[in-house]
Amino acid sequence: MNERFSTTLEGTADAAARSTPPAVARRLRGLSDRAIAWIFISPTIILLLAINIFPLCWAIYLSFTNYRANRPNSEVEGVGLRNFERVLTDGDTWLAMQATAHFVFWTIVLQTLIGFTLAYLIDRKFRGHAFWTTVILIPMMLSPAVVGNFWRFLYQPQIGLFNYIVSFFTGVEPSSFQMLGDVTLAPWAIIIVDTWMWTPYVMLICLAGLRSIPDYIYEAAEVDRASPWRQFWSITIPMALPFIMLAVLFRGIENFKMFDMVVLLTGGGPGSTTELASITLKREAFESWRTGRASAFAIILFVAVFGLANIYVKALNRVKQR
């Protein structure tokens, strides 16, 4: 340890000891290290229990009851596994899961491809690359509520800029198609917006990965006359892969619970075309007030995400160890 730094630390500890009232100091001296550690971490544990663990346990309990939050005076009865059975056999649940899977899959594919490409280009350090990096990051800095409303106007068939741009390149009438009102286009409309907003985030993580690759590896490859293509596939991709996988994990978890932006864009419509699982859950819990069933659905989603994330993290660790 640096000597000056060490001296400073000792000085700080001495000052802290001097400022501790004698009674407290005496009491602390009587406690074991383990007890003192518990005293320090207990506020965090209490908060964790109150904010995370208790609600989770409560939701698990509610999922086995007929409880409805809008009927506080009604008798709460146990219904066994009926809520789980109803959720899992409800065709609408599976449609919502399909819509979610479609959204998560395509946003991850597009964001990873575009994000990595952008990172690769930015990593070349061309003139003005810092400026362009900042410009690319702007969408990520906006609030999802702002983005939702903003794109709703862009997609407006009569006055929206998006339709006019498509019209300019394809020649179709701007008001002849509706990005948010058409069952075929609406799922892609939300994918486009999410990709626009979150590709910079993937780019940042990929850029960190690319910058972590030591230059000497490329220099050694060049000495061995490896082509740029070979360098890309044998050095860049394998060494950046843990970062890419981390970005995929973050975006996957985020998009699995996507709610705000899609609600503002389509409200889950047209019909239920873009009704993601989180929107179905919200409607079940706070519009239909089937609290028990909504809890069961939430538990199922939690188990699914937790399970998938665990498998993925194991794969990620394996890649890192290679």
Add this chain to the structure above:
Amino acid sequence: MSRALKLTLGMTTALSLTAAASVSAKADELTLCWAAWDPANALVELSKDFEAQNGTTMSFEFVPWPNFADRILNELNAGGKLCDLLIGDSQWIGGSAENGYYVKLNDFFEAEGISMDDFAAAAVNAYSTWPKGTPNYWALPAMGDANGWFYRKDWFSRPELQAEFKEKYGRDLAPPQTWDEMKEVGEFFQGREIDGKTVYGAAIFTERASEGITMGATSAMYPYGFKYENTPGSYDMEGAVNSPEAVAGLEAYKELYKCCTPPGYTDSYMTEGLDAFKSGQVAMAMNWFAFFPGLAKDENVGGDKIGFFVNPKQNVAASTLGGQGISVVANTDNMDGALAYIKWFAQPDVQKKWWDLGGYSVHNDVLNDPSFKDSQPFAADFLVAMNQVQDFWQEPSYAILLQDMQKRLHDYVVADKGTAKEALDQLIEDWTETFEDDGKINN
């Protein structure tokens, strides 16, 4: 006396005085909750008289319509004390009565000589009673409302359009009397150039999240003959909800949506409809009567340019009910003040002023006044509409029932999923499950 003791005593006295002052202030304050829309502004104006007479300070909590149910029902469910008085939607009355959120007003009405016979019977039934058909009152009818229509009178009266329409359909271009005529008029205007601008047939309700498409589609389904039950109170829905007439009504609404609405009109309710009409985009629009006073005065499309008509009939005459009653929230800390407001509001002269300011009184003294029909360009239509209103379920589970209908209708009308019969069959399945859960019908 030690300095510490003096300080403690002083602080205690100050705190006690502050607490007493706040209790006293609370007793003179009332918070009324309602939706944020034109009539709410009229109520603020009207309530100034109550403040002057009673020395009570009125506060208002007005929530935009799309969030109104969410916000207020959450408040009631949480046992909150935000509202002393609530002008809640008619469909909430079952749940609010059974869950003890509203105060039952029978004894109060009797003690104060307030008679429900003084109000329009349809309004009392819709806004005040639970269970339906019984004299158990949980609200005073406050704001009569129904879904109606308005149109561009100036466009309809253009000679060249009149001539073209007559040649095509063999009758005058006039506000449609039936849903068949509605589609024809809509198609006639759809995509037409008027004053150098492309215009469209009609702005109708297609909103998915709250209640929009249900309120819009039932405006077509009721006139075709849609019923919720074969026998009222039996929950016997097969053959009523999915009757051939109900299917035809739903198909008619979808046809109107497909043929005659502006592009991108997939998730539109009150505000979007008003915007479309005020910006000169549509020839006709459906909306609640509550907005008509503001429309009639609108600088661009009001006055001579606008006309109003009742929801067109088809097999029967019917309109979708809107409107609300005013209730006392059981959790209020100012019960006397809240009841005093109800007593004041029930007076005929207050009801008269309420109508004059832009509120829709359903007091018989106002409605039966010979001058009423001519008092506003839409007053006669309002009377007709209120005599033919039909309402959604008012069951305690109304929120689930409404969400089910929103989903099935939006899937069919906007997302082109399945047929009208399939949508209504699925709706019966959804509703049956809910009524089974509620113990209203046996599994």
